[in-house]
Amino acid sequence: MSQRSPSPSLFRPKRAIDQSVLEENHALVQSIDRRKILRGTLSLGALTMLTGCDVTHRDSVQRVLKAVSQWNDRAQALLFRPNHLAPTYSPDKVVKPPRFNAYYDVEDLAPVNADTWKLELAGLIGDKRPWTLRQIYDLPEQEIIVRHICVEGWDYIGQWSGVSLRHFLERIGADLTARYVAFKCADDYYGSIDMPSALHPQTLLATKYAGEPITDPFGFPLRLRTAVKLGFKNPKWITAMEVTNTYRGGYWEDRGFNWFSGI
């Protein structure tokens, strides 16, 4: 896996488009546009008639695929073994640092200010008072060394510690019979997981990697780390958590990736 070539992946966005070329050729682009608009208006009427059936067809295919994906969510929930543990590894297998991943480049990362950071709570929770980082650090800590698997196909072994999400949910008086635990992040990423996965013994609200506080690129100060989901189901830079029966989807899920995405 050492030879990694550039792939046209959504998970690895390229740099923003270089605007200088457009600016240099502004006049040329405009003149082409004007000619095209004239021609385009003539053929537009004919085109809509031709593609009408095609577009409907494509919509119905999308509906079928979406329905199958939702069916796959249910199939995966049935396959899920709540007490089956993911394989764990020895500390010498741990990759340091972990692999960066977001819907933007690492250069565009906006670090979270630990002094003003709070974890807000919402939904079916008894005690919704927000948590400071100090309070989170004082919670009992659990460590897992598990394989991170990305939906793209790459993986690495990571060493994560933090409070067990089950312990935290019990501590704040969350309704453990609710369907979802949803997260919002400082970078506007969002996601949600099913309650059985949230209560799995290898699901943490992680604050440390390889024994040290998680660094900015990897979700400082707080991120989800669960051994039973694909990588993108582990929101980083978490700022809010909600326990709910309402489906909240997620950033990639709303773009067509399977919601359950259990491994």
Place this chain on the structure above:
Amino acid sequence: MADINVKSNGRHLARLHPLAIRVMHWINALTMIVLIMSGWAIYNDEVIFGWLHFPSWMTMGGGPEGALQWHFLAMWILVANGIAYLAYGFSTGRFRRKLLPIRIAEIIAEMRRALALELAHDDLTHYNAVQRVLYVGIILVVILQVISGLVIWKPVQFSELAILFYDFQGARLVHFLGMVAIVGFLLLHVALALIVPKTLVAMITGGPDVPRDATASAEPDPNQPGKLAS
């Protein structure tokens, strides 16, 4: 079973490819193409070999999210159709009649004839040794694809199975190599069907009538090995 004819002499006859086989064959063909093409799009998202990307016109589903949707739709059809096919093949004795026995000496002899372009096709109802090996082999490869695919999909839930492939990347590699084997089979299979078009026609119309209990066809005449063209 509209394919069963009772001839005047009272012997029960069936078509070479009963309707059930034809339906399952074409469902499988379509499903395989969807799985292969969407699989190539999924592969492209994180290539195993740096030198190998599949051109986008060869892939299906657009980006990885669409390709995964297609792959996870087709996998259910493949598995359901495959279970039906295996149940049919074993329960009707079709596998025993058509695919067994497999003898090394026959395979070598058939390979020689194939390379000398001396293969006979006048009898579609009999599979030669090379055909039998390939058909049994491709069934086993597809079963391996299902198992390795299950491990890639659920490496934690099926962690006991994952051990068979060493680790997650091992399962990916096996799944890739299984695809290579299937594509190789597909190219050969389609090429041969086009060279001998009546085999293709038989998979659509059902082909010639064969005796219902055609156990004899499993044992080729020893005086006429491989049914050489005269």
